[in-house]
Amino acid sequence: xAKTILAVDDSASIRQMVAFTLKGAGYEVIEAVDGQxxxxxxxxxxxxxxxxxxNMPRMDGLKLLELLRKVTHYKTIPILMLTTESGDEIKxxxxxxxATGWLVKPFDPKRLLEVISKVIG
Amino acid sequence: MAEMRSGEGQIKNQTxxxxxxxxxxxxxCTAEVDEYFMDIKGELSQIDRLVxxxxxxxxxxxxxxxRLTKSHHDMVLxxxxxxxxxxxxxxxxxxxxxxxxxxxxxxxxxxxxxxxxFGDLVTQLLAHTTHQVEILNIELQRIDRxxxxxxxxxxxxxxxxxxxxxxxxxxxxxxxxxxxxVQQGMQMGDIELF
Numbered sequence: 001x002a003k004t005i006l007a008v009d010d011s012a013s014i015r016q017m018v019a020f021t022l023k024g025a026g027y028e029v030i031e032a033v034d035g036q037x038x039x040x041x042x043x044x045x046x047x048x049x050x051x052x053x054x055n056m057p058r059m060d061g062l063k064l065l066e067l068l069r070k071v072t073h074y075k076t077i078p079i080l081m082l083t084t085e086s087g088d089e090i091k092x093x094x095x096x097x098x099a100t101g102w103l104v105k106p107f108d109p110k111r112l113l114e115v116i117s118k119v120i121g
Numbered sequence: 122m123a124e125m126r127s128g129e130g131q132i133k134n135q136t137x138x139x140x141x142x143x144x145x146x147x148x149x150c151t152a153e154v155d156e157y158f159m160d161i162k163g164e165l166s167q168i169d170r171l172v173x174x175x176x177x178x179x180x181x182x183x184x185x186x187x188r189l190t191k192s193h194h195d196m197v198l199x200x201x202x203x204x205x206x207x208x209x210x211x212x213x214x215x216x217x218x219x220x221x222x223x224x225x226x227x228x229x230x231x232x233x234x235x236x237x238x239f240g241d242l243v244t245q246l247l248a249h250t251t252h253q254v255e256i257l258n259i260e261l262q263r264i265d266r267x268x269x270x271x272x273x274x275x276x277x278x279x280x281x282x283x284x285x286x287x288x289x290x291x292x293x294x295x296x297x298x299x300x301x302x303v304q305q306g307m308q309m310g311d312i313e314l315f
Binding site for chain 2 (some may be wrong): 007009011012013014017020021025055058074077084085086087091095100101102104105106107109110114115118119
Protein backbone atom coordinates (compact mmCIF):
# COMPACT_ATOMS: atom_id res chain seq x y z
CA UNK A 1 0.00 0.00 0.00
CA ALA A 2 1.35 3.41 -0.98
CA LYS A 3 2.46 5.68 1.82
CA THR A 4 0.69 9.00 2.15
CA ILE A 5 2.44 12.33 2.43
CA LEU A 6 0.83 15.60 3.47
CA ALA A 7 2.39 18.44 1.46
CA VAL A 8 1.77 21.85 3.00
CA ASP A 9 2.58 25.08 1.17
CA ASP A 10 0.69 28.27 0.36
CA SER A 11 2.40 28.37 -3.02
CA ALA A 12 0.41 26.41 -5.59
CA SER A 13 3.45 25.93 -7.81
CA ILE A 14 5.48 24.43 -4.95
CA ARG A 15 2.60 22.09 -4.07
CA GLN A 16 2.39 21.01 -7.69
CA MET A 17 6.13 20.41 -7.94
CA VAL A 18 6.14 18.44 -4.69
CA ALA A 19 3.10 16.40 -5.79
CA PHE A 20 4.64 15.75 -9.20
CA THR A 21 7.84 14.47 -7.59
CA LEU A 22 6.19 12.35 -4.91
CA LYS A 23 3.43 10.86 -7.06
CA GLY A 24 6.04 9.95 -9.66
CA ALA A 25 7.77 7.92 -6.97
CA GLY A 26 4.57 6.12 -6.00
CA TYR A 27 3.50 8.09 -2.94
CA GLU A 28 -0.01 9.30 -2.35
CA VAL A 29 -0.13 13.03 -1.79
CA ILE A 30 -2.59 15.16 0.14
CA GLU A 31 -2.15 18.89 -0.36
CA ALA A 32 -2.83 21.64 2.17
CA VAL A 33 -2.63 25.40 1.56
CA ASP A 34 -1.58 26.46 5.07
CA GLY A 35 -1.04 25.21 8.60
CA GLN A 36 -4.70 25.29 9.56
CA UNK A 37 -5.75 23.39 6.43
CA UNK A 38 -2.97 20.87 7.13
CA UNK A 39 -4.07 20.40 10.72
CA UNK A 40 -7.65 19.74 9.58
CA UNK A 41 -6.50 17.24 6.96
CA UNK A 42 -3.99 15.57 9.29
CA UNK A 43 -6.82 14.85 11.70
CA UNK A 44 -8.88 13.20 8.98
CA UNK A 45 -6.11 11.28 7.19
CA UNK A 46 -3.44 9.59 9.25
CA UNK A 47 -0.55 10.36 6.93
CA UNK A 48 2.91 8.76 7.02
CA UNK A 49 4.93 11.95 6.60
CA UNK A 50 4.36 15.69 6.68
CA UNK A 51 6.35 18.01 4.43
CA UNK A 52 5.65 21.61 5.36
CA UNK A 53 6.62 25.15 4.47
CA UNK A 54 7.09 27.68 7.27
CA ASN A 55 5.89 31.09 6.11
CA MET A 56 2.19 30.68 5.46
CA PRO A 57 -0.97 32.65 6.23
CA ARG A 58 -3.39 31.69 9.04
CA MET A 59 -0.99 29.20 10.63
CA ASP A 60 2.73 28.90 9.96
CA GLY A 61 4.71 25.68 9.69
CA LEU A 62 6.31 25.94 13.11
CA LYS A 63 2.93 26.26 14.83
CA LEU A 64 1.64 23.34 12.77
CA LEU A 65 4.66 21.27 13.83
CA GLU A 66 4.09 22.16 17.47
CA LEU A 67 0.39 21.24 17.33
CA LEU A 68 0.93 18.02 15.37
CA ARG A 69 3.47 16.78 17.90
CA LYS A 70 0.77 16.96 20.53
CA VAL A 71 -1.41 14.53 18.57
CA THR A 72 -0.70 10.89 19.44
CA HIS A 73 -0.40 9.69 15.82
CA TYR A 74 2.03 12.48 14.92
CA LYS A 75 4.36 12.16 17.89
CA THR A 76 6.75 9.94 15.93
CA ILE A 77 5.73 10.58 12.32
CA PRO A 78 8.50 12.30 10.32
CA ILE A 79 7.83 16.00 9.82
CA LEU A 80 10.15 17.72 7.36
CA MET A 81 10.38 21.47 6.94
CA LEU A 82 10.69 22.64 3.32
CA THR A 83 11.36 26.35 3.39
CA THR A 84 13.32 29.27 1.99
CA GLU A 85 14.48 29.99 5.54
CA SER A 86 17.95 28.80 6.45
CA GLY A 87 18.94 30.82 9.53
CA ASP A 88 20.39 28.97 12.52
CA GLU A 89 17.92 30.54 14.93
CA ILE A 90 14.80 29.42 13.09
CA LYS A 91 16.31 26.00 12.43
CA UNK A 92 16.92 25.64 16.15
CA UNK A 93 13.28 26.54 16.80
CA UNK A 94 12.18 23.87 14.34
CA UNK A 95 14.44 21.31 15.88
CA UNK A 96 13.21 22.13 19.37
CA UNK A 97 9.59 21.84 18.21
CA UNK A 98 10.27 18.34 16.90
CA ALA A 99 11.13 18.69 13.21
CA THR A 100 12.74 15.61 11.69
CA GLY A 101 14.74 17.54 9.15
CA TRP A 102 15.22 20.81 7.32
CA LEU A 103 15.22 21.24 3.56
CA VAL A 104 15.97 24.61 2.05
CA LYS A 105 14.15 25.57 -1.16
CA PRO A 106 14.52 25.13 -4.01
CA PHE A 107 14.50 21.35 -3.64
CA ASP A 108 15.96 18.85 -6.04
CA PRO A 109 13.47 16.04 -6.75
CA LYS A 110 16.01 13.22 -6.44
CA ARG A 111 17.43 14.51 -3.17
CA LEU A 112 13.94 15.09 -1.77
CA LEU A 113 13.00 11.49 -2.57
CA GLU A 114 16.22 10.22 -0.99
CA VAL A 115 15.52 12.09 2.24
CA ILE A 116 11.90 10.97 2.35
CA SER A 117 12.87 7.38 1.70
CA LYS A 118 15.42 7.60 4.50
CA VAL A 119 13.07 9.00 7.14
CA ILE A 120 9.87 7.22 6.16
CA GLY A 121 11.51 3.79 6.34
CA MET B 122 6.73 65.49 3.29
CA ALA B 123 7.31 67.02 -0.13
CA GLU B 124 11.01 66.62 0.56
CA MET B 125 10.63 62.99 -0.41
CA ARG B 126 9.98 63.92 -3.98
CA SER B 127 13.63 64.29 -4.82
CA GLY B 128 12.98 62.82 -8.23
CA GLU B 129 11.18 65.98 -9.15
CA GLY B 130 14.18 68.06 -8.12
CA GLN B 131 12.35 70.07 -5.53
CA ILE B 132 14.58 69.79 -2.51
CA LYS B 133 17.90 71.14 -3.67
CA ASN B 134 18.86 74.32 -1.80
CA GLN B 135 15.32 75.03 -0.76
CA THR B 136 14.00 75.77 2.65
CA UNK B 137 11.27 73.80 4.30
CA UNK B 138 8.89 76.70 3.92
CA UNK B 139 9.20 76.51 0.19
CA UNK B 140 8.83 72.75 0.17
CA UNK B 141 5.77 72.56 2.33
CA UNK B 142 2.50 74.11 1.28
CA UNK B 143 0.87 76.54 3.66
CA UNK B 144 -1.00 73.78 5.36
CA UNK B 145 -0.46 73.66 9.09
CA UNK B 146 -0.94 69.92 9.40
CA UNK B 147 0.92 69.07 6.25
CA UNK B 148 -2.05 66.93 5.22
CA UNK B 149 -1.62 67.62 1.53
CA CYS B 150 2.03 66.54 1.56
CA THR B 151 1.27 63.44 3.57
CA ALA B 152 -1.33 62.48 0.99
CA GLU B 153 1.22 62.95 -1.79
CA VAL B 154 3.77 60.76 -0.07
CA ASP B 155 1.09 58.19 0.61
CA GLU B 156 0.18 58.20 -3.06
CA TYR B 157 3.85 57.80 -3.99
CA PHE B 158 4.21 54.78 -1.71
CA MET B 159 0.91 53.37 -2.97
CA ASP B 160 2.33 53.57 -6.50
CA ILE B 161 5.40 51.61 -5.42
CA LYS B 162 3.20 49.01 -3.74
CA GLY B 163 1.04 48.85 -6.85
CA GLU B 164 4.08 48.19 -9.00
CA LEU B 165 5.35 45.48 -6.66
CA SER B 166 1.91 43.93 -6.78
CA GLN B 167 1.96 44.11 -10.58
CA ILE B 168 5.33 42.30 -10.65
CA ASP B 169 3.89 39.66 -8.34
CA ARG B 170 0.87 39.16 -10.61
CA LEU B 171 3.05 38.90 -13.71
CA VAL B 172 5.40 36.41 -12.07
CA UNK B 173 2.49 34.37 -10.71
CA UNK B 174 0.82 34.32 -14.11
CA UNK B 175 4.06 33.21 -15.77
CA UNK B 176 4.63 30.53 -13.14
CA UNK B 177 1.08 29.20 -13.53
CA UNK B 178 1.53 28.96 -17.28
CA UNK B 179 4.96 27.35 -16.96
CA UNK B 180 3.69 24.80 -14.44
CA UNK B 181 0.75 24.02 -16.71
CA UNK B 182 3.09 23.58 -19.71
CA UNK B 183 5.39 21.48 -17.56
CA UNK B 184 2.62 19.13 -16.52
CA UNK B 185 1.36 18.79 -20.09
CA UNK B 186 4.86 18.02 -21.42
CA UNK B 187 5.32 15.55 -18.60
CA ARG B 188 2.11 13.72 -19.53
CA LEU B 189 3.09 13.69 -23.22
CA THR B 190 6.53 12.34 -22.36
CA LYS B 191 5.02 9.54 -20.34
CA SER B 192 2.63 8.65 -23.17
CA HIS B 193 5.51 8.73 -25.63
CA HIS B 194 7.57 6.51 -23.35
CA ASP B 195 4.73 3.99 -23.01
CA MET B 196 4.12 4.05 -26.76
CA VAL B 197 7.76 3.30 -27.57
CA LEU B 198 7.69 0.40 -25.12
CA UNK B 199 4.53 -0.96 -26.73
CA UNK B 200 5.97 -0.67 -30.25
CA UNK B 201 9.15 -2.33 -29.09
CA UNK B 202 7.17 -5.26 -27.75
CA UNK B 203 5.21 -5.55 -31.01
CA UNK B 204 8.32 -5.32 -33.14
CA UNK B 205 10.40 -7.87 -31.24
CA UNK B 206 11.63 -10.45 -31.90
CA UNK B 207 10.78 -10.30 -35.61
CA UNK B 208 11.44 -6.58 -35.90
CA UNK B 209 14.16 -5.53 -38.23
CA UNK B 210 17.37 -4.21 -36.76
CA UNK B 211 16.89 -0.64 -38.08
CA UNK B 212 13.43 -0.42 -36.46
CA UNK B 213 14.73 -1.66 -33.12
CA UNK B 214 17.62 0.82 -33.30
CA UNK B 215 15.18 3.64 -33.98
CA UNK B 216 13.05 2.59 -31.03
CA UNK B 217 16.11 2.52 -28.81
CA UNK B 218 16.94 6.05 -29.89
CA UNK B 219 13.36 7.08 -29.15
CA UNK B 220 13.67 5.57 -25.68
CA UNK B 221 16.93 7.45 -25.06
CA UNK B 222 15.21 10.63 -26.15
CA UNK B 223 12.29 10.04 -23.79
CA UNK B 224 14.72 9.41 -20.91
CA UNK B 225 16.57 12.66 -21.64
CA UNK B 226 13.32 14.63 -21.73
CA UNK B 227 12.34 13.12 -18.38
CA UNK B 228 15.72 14.11 -16.91
CA UNK B 229 15.28 17.66 -18.17
CA UNK B 230 11.80 17.78 -16.65
CA UNK B 231 13.21 16.70 -13.31
CA UNK B 232 15.73 19.51 -13.48
CA UNK B 233 12.93 21.95 -14.33
CA UNK B 234 11.21 21.06 -11.03
CA UNK B 235 13.98 22.89 -9.18
CA UNK B 236 13.90 25.97 -11.41
CA UNK B 237 10.11 26.20 -11.40
CA UNK B 238 10.18 26.97 -7.70
CA PHE B 239 11.39 30.51 -8.44
CA GLY B 240 7.84 31.87 -8.24
CA ASP B 241 7.59 31.09 -4.53
CA LEU B 242 10.92 32.77 -3.77
CA VAL B 243 10.02 35.87 -5.80
CA THR B 244 6.56 36.15 -4.21
CA GLN B 245 8.04 35.96 -0.70
CA LEU B 246 10.67 38.58 -1.51
CA LEU B 247 8.06 40.90 -3.00
CA ALA B 248 5.87 40.52 0.09
CA HIS B 249 8.88 41.35 2.25
CA THR B 250 9.75 44.43 0.17
CA THR B 251 6.12 45.58 0.20
CA HIS B 252 6.09 45.29 3.97
CA GLN B 253 9.28 47.35 4.22
CA VAL B 254 7.81 50.05 1.96
CA GLU B 255 4.65 50.11 4.09
CA ILE B 256 6.63 50.54 7.30
CA LEU B 257 8.77 53.30 5.82
CA ASN B 258 5.65 55.11 4.64
CA ILE B 259 4.07 54.87 8.08
CA GLU B 260 7.23 56.09 9.83
CA LEU B 261 7.75 59.00 7.45
CA GLN B 262 4.15 60.05 7.89
CA ARG B 263 4.46 59.77 11.65
CA ILE B 264 7.48 62.05 11.64
CA ASP B 265 5.71 64.42 9.28
CA ARG B 266 2.71 64.58 11.61
CA UNK B 267 4.93 65.26 14.56
CA UNK B 268 6.37 68.14 12.53
CA UNK B 269 9.32 68.56 14.84
CA UNK B 270 11.40 70.09 12.10
CA UNK B 271 8.95 72.97 11.86
CA UNK B 272 9.33 73.86 15.49
CA UNK B 273 13.06 73.43 15.98
CA UNK B 274 15.00 76.61 16.17
CA UNK B 275 18.68 77.14 15.45
CA UNK B 276 19.08 74.24 13.05
CA UNK B 277 19.24 74.19 9.30
CA UNK B 278 15.81 73.02 8.09
CA UNK B 279 17.29 70.61 5.53
CA UNK B 280 19.48 69.08 8.19
CA UNK B 281 16.45 68.58 10.37
CA UNK B 282 14.59 66.95 7.52
CA UNK B 283 17.47 64.55 6.95
CA UNK B 284 17.45 63.79 10.64
CA UNK B 285 13.74 62.98 10.44
CA UNK B 286 14.19 60.75 7.42
CA UNK B 287 17.12 58.93 9.05
CA UNK B 288 15.01 58.38 12.14
CA UNK B 289 12.16 57.01 10.04
CA UNK B 290 14.53 54.65 8.21
CA UNK B 291 16.03 53.48 11.50
CA UNK B 292 12.60 52.71 12.95
CA UNK B 293 11.57 51.00 9.71
CA UNK B 294 14.69 48.83 9.90
CA UNK B 295 13.88 47.83 13.48
CA UNK B 296 10.28 47.02 12.57
CA UNK B 297 11.22 45.08 9.43
CA UNK B 298 10.61 41.37 9.49
CA UNK B 299 13.38 38.87 8.93
CA UNK B 300 14.17 38.52 5.22
CA UNK B 301 12.57 35.22 4.27
CA UNK B 302 14.68 34.51 1.20
CA VAL B 303 18.46 34.73 1.13
CA GLN B 304 19.03 32.61 -1.95
CA GLN B 305 20.94 34.35 -4.73
CA GLY B 306 20.32 31.65 -7.31
CA MET B 307 18.19 28.62 -8.06
CA GLN B 308 20.68 26.01 -6.94
CA MET B 309 19.32 23.28 -4.71
CA GLY B 310 19.17 24.27 -1.03
CA ASP B 311 20.86 22.57 1.92
CA ILE B 312 19.41 19.52 3.61
CA GLU B 313 19.83 18.70 7.27
CA LEU B 314 18.37 15.78 9.17
CA PHE B 315 18.10 16.25 12.93
